[in-house]
Amino acid sequence: MTSLEFVFLSYGFFSFVCAVTTIIIMLLKKKVFNRSSAHYQAQQSD
Amino acid sequence: MRIIKLNNQIKKRFIFLIIIFVCFSSSIVLISYSLKDQIAYFVSPSELYQMKDLDDRYLRVGGLVKEGSLKFENNIWKFEIIDEENKSIKVEFSKTLPNLVEENKGIIVEGRILKENLFIAEIVLAKHDENYMPQSAIDKMQEDGIWRGN
Amino acid sequence: MFAITPNTLSTFLNSISKYIVLLMILLLGFSAILIILLENDYYQGVSFKILFIHVPAAWLSLLIFSTMGISSIIGLVFKSPTSFTISRAISPIGLIMSIIVLVTGSIWGNLTWGTYWVWDARLTSMLILSFIYLGHILLLYSFDHFQKADFAASILAIIGLVNLPIVKFSVDWWTTLHQGSTVFRVGGPSITSDYLITLLVSFFALFLLCIYWFSNIFYIIIENRKIERSKLLNQ
Numbered sequence: 390m391t392s393l394e395f396v397f398l399s400y401g402f403f404s405f406v407c408a409v410t411t412i413i414i415m416l417l418k419k420k421v422f423n424r425s426s427a428h429y430q431a432q433q434s435d
Numbered sequence: 436m437r438i439i440k441l442n443n444q445i446k447k448r449f450i451f452l453i454i455i456f457v458c459f460s461s462s463i464v465l466i467s468y469s470l471k472d473q474i475a476y477f478v479s480p481s482e483l484y485q486m487k488d489l490d491d492r493y494l495r496v497g498g499l500v501k502e503g504s505l506k507f508e509n510n511i512w513k514f515e516i517i518d519e520e521n522k523s524i525k526v527e528f529s530k531t532l533p534n535l536v537e538e539n540k541g542i543i544v545e546g547r548i549l550k551e552n553l554f555i556a557e558i559v560l561a562k563h564d565e566n567y568m569p570q571s572a573i574d575k576m577q578e579d580g581i582w583r584g585n
Numbered sequence: 586m587f588a589i590t591p592n593t594l595s596t597f598l599n600s601i602s603k604y605i606v607l608l609m610i611l612l613l614g615f616s617a618i619l620i621i622l623l624e625n626d627y628y629q630g631v632s633f634k635i636l637f638i639h640v641p642a643a644w645l646s647l648l649i650f651s652t653m654g655i656s657s658i659i660g661l662v663f664k665s666p667t668s669f670t671i672s673r674a675i676s677p678i679g680l681i682m683s684i685i686v687l688v689t690g691s692i693w694g695n696l697t698w699g700t701y702w703v704w705d706a707r708l709t710s711m712l713i714l715s716f717i718y719l720g721h722i723l724l725l726y727s728f729d730h731f732q733k734a735d736f737a738a739s740i741l742a743i744i745g746l747v748n749l750p751i752v753k754f755s756v757d758w759w760t761t762l763h764q765g766s767t768v769f770r771v772g773g774p775s776i777t778s779d780y781l782i783t784l785l786v787s788f789f790a791l792f793l794l795c796i797y798w799f800s801n802i803f804y805i806i807i808e809n810r811k812i813e814r815s816k817l818l819n820q
Contacts, residue, residue, distance in 0.1 A: 533699030
């Protein structure tokens with residue numbers, strides 16, 4: 390591999406990690422949002 | 436501004452934490468102080484000459500590649516490592532060098548001393564410094580006559 | 586920090602969230618353009634461009650650890666739930682940053698030094714830092730009650746503070762393969778101004794990314810706790 394390819398590899402790794410982290414956080418946020426709306430709906434119907 | 440009342444409980448907890456922190460940090464300081472020679476990654480040639488019982492000891496020596504000493508003869512790289520006190524040691528290496536090994540640049544060699552003033556390296560690492568600049572900046576400094584590097 | 590409840594901090598972070606995202610995207614794009622346009626280093630060539638992720642990530646991993654340690658001290662001394670929640674939310678981000686530092690650093694090391702990994706003082710202390718982050722996260726999730734977990738993890742964070750000066754000054758105290766500090770050093774930065782500006786821009790872009798992650802993780806923790814509490818009250 391040439392130097393430029395290694396540089397792209399490290400930038401690629403960085404972007405990959407950042408993208409995966411952001412997606413995981415978004416999924417967790419969506420999950421907690423669904424959970425709280427389900428919970429409060431159940432509470433209101435009681 | 437809200438003034439925080441330092442009651443006894445808070446004071447006690449704070450002192451407790453400080454004691455924990457001081458205990459741990461002093462133990463770390465003592466450990467690293469007593470292992471000072473082991474933590475050092477390499478020795479300079481002048482430190483090497485002060486060491487005793489060097490027979491067949493595997494160690495690392497670091498410094499700059501001496502100007503005009505880097506040669507490739509009979510499939511063996513030969514160069515000299517020089518330190519700030521102008522002590523130098525001859526090194527021989529039979530594998531491929533890292534790309535960044537150049538004269539007047541940092542280098543670390545790992546291996547054994549064969550005989551007086553000859554080091555047989557098994558691993559060679561290039562040690563670059565903390566200065567970063569483009570070639571154009573160097574050209575400009577050379578024009579202005581303020582370039583002090585190599 | 587003593588009067589702020591976790592709820593008010595969460596609402597505040599949510600209210601500024603969209604400005605942070607906007608500024609972050611602008612800065613990330615700007616720094617990407619700067620990095621592409623920059624001239625290569627005279628000695629290392631193109632491989633030096635790894636610096637613009639490696640160094641900001643390294644600064645952030647140290648900054649995040651010191652934030653974690655200080656908020657743990659405040660949390661333990663003043664029994665402040667906000668401080669505990671801050672260090673709980675911030676430590677995964679620090680782990681990610683330290684992993685980025687180690688991976689990009691070893692790629693850079695392969696290009697310049699000729700080896701992926703050596704056991705010199707800087708690299709080893711950085712590895713220890715990432716293990717402390719990992720231990721902190723594991724401690725946070727190994728108790729039934731989050732208050733107990735916060736207490737144990739905070740002690741670890743405070744002890745881990747000892748490692749920070751070792752990481753920072755290891756290159757000055759011992760001989761290492763890793764080069765010395767470029768920016769925060771005695772005698773001023775040893776880097777030309779165009780590189781320095783790019784470095785600072787990419788640092789702020791990454792910093793804002795961390796703030797963005799932090800505000801979302803904080804929100805998730807707070808909302809989960811609200812649901813749990815409300816469930817307990819309803820039983």
